[in-house]
Amino acid sequence: MGHGHSHGVTPQAAPTRGRIRRMTLALGIIAAFLVLEVIVALAVDSLALLADAGHMLTDVAGLSMGLAALVLAHRGSRKPGRTFGWHRAEVLTAMVNAVLLLGVAAWVFYEAIERIGDPPEVPGVALMITAAAGLAANLVAMFLIRGDASGSLAVRGAYLEVLADAVGSVGVLVAGVLLTVFDWTYADVVVGVLISLWVLPRALSLAAASLRILTQASPAHVDVDAVRADLESLPGVDGVHDLHVWTLTTGMDVATAHLTSDDDPNGVLQRARVVLDTHGLSHATVQVENAAVGRRCAREVTW
Ligand SMILES: [Zn+2]
Numbered sequence: 001m002g003h004g005h006s007h008g009v010t011p012q013a014a015p016t017r018g019r020i021r022r023m024t025l026a027l028g029i030i031a032a033f034l035v036l037e038v039i040v041a042l043a044v045d046s047l048a049l050l051a052d053a054g055h056m057l058t059d060v061a062g063l064s065m066g067l068a069a070l071v072l073a074h075r076g077s078r079k080p081g082r083t084f085g086w087h088r089a090e091v092l093t094a095m096v097n098a099v100l101l102l103g104v105a106a107w108v109f110y111e112a113i114e115r116i117g118d119p120p121e122v123p124g125v126a127l128m129i130t131a132a133a134g135l136a137a138n139l140v141a142m143f144l145i146r147g148d149a150s151g152s153l154a155v156r157g158a159y160l161e162v163l164a165d166a167v168g169s170v171g172v173l174v175a176g177v178l179l180t181v182f183d184w185t186y187a188d189v190v191v192g193v194l195i196s197l198w199v200l201p202r203a204l205s206l207a208a209a210s211l212r213i214l215t216q217a218s219p220a221h222v223d224v225d226a227v228r229a230d231l232e233s234l235p236g237v238d239g240v241h242d243l244h245v246w247t248l249t250t251g252m253d254v255a256t257a258h259l260t261s262d263d264d265p266n267g268v269l270q271r272a273r274v275v276l277d278t279h280g281l282s283h284a285t286v287q288v289e290n291a292a293v294g295r296r297c298a299r300e301v302t303w
Pocket residue numbers: 241242258259287289294297298301
């Protein structure tokens with residue numbers, strides 16, 4: 001988000017409303033196609049379609065998260081008790097998405113093993129038609145949100161997701177051609193496994209990134225030791241304790257720190273803020289304590 005320290009609503013309400021409309025439309029198109037693809041996959045018993053549908057689910061989640069982020073940014077205001085708003089909803093969605101993707105991949109692998117030696121007759125024409133429709137859905141969704149991708153991180157993530165999924169549709173299309181033209185019955189199983197293998201690392205990294213945020217680990221791009229060392233070496237600072245760095249949701253890093261100092265607290269605070277800013281931690285809460293208070297606090301505040 002990188003909104004620095006301005007806590008107000010950004011004055012971009014009008015363009016955001018258009019973005020929300022286009023994202024909703026893209027989400028509707030992709031979700032409708034997901035339902036169609038699952039129905040066809042089960043009807044014709046196709047692993048390639050099932051694997052691609054699993055991937056399509058990532059698009060739906062990606063678009064939903066992007067949409068949620070836009071709506072949250074658009075509203076700005078929130079209930080008094082929800083001091084962090086609903087920003088973590090994005091992380092929860094990502095986690096659920098990762099678990100579902102891993103589940104679909106496991107199912108495809110299991111089915112693929114079952115089908116060795118006895119691949120079912122999957123109609124290639126049905127695969128080609130469904131894949132072509134999927135590709136069209138992806139292209140329309142891409143066209144809708146392409147213009148907004150440069151202005152919003154949330155839309156950009158969703159756009160890349162849809163772009164990547166077009167590859168899955170092409171894979172199913174190829175399987176359909178191999179089945180129809182060359183009558184190669186294993187095409188469906190092979191493409192299904194290939195799509196799942198391609199999705200697997202991304203599902204795992206999505207799960208890892210979500211887990212990192214949910215367990216309040218410090219973001220990978222922040223060197224906490226360096227932050228501590230820089231704060232400790234500030235003029236007038238005698239000690240640092242209760243240093244915490246965590247991520248609220250993607251792109252929103254938060255920090256707290258207690259500094260022991262007998263210098264002018266305002267000067268120490270200013271210098272500490274500059275140091276934290278250089279580490280990308282502009283959303284920080286810093287407390288300056290004199291020697292007596294600091295010693296006691298460091299003893300009592302142990303987590
Ligand atoms: Zn303290």
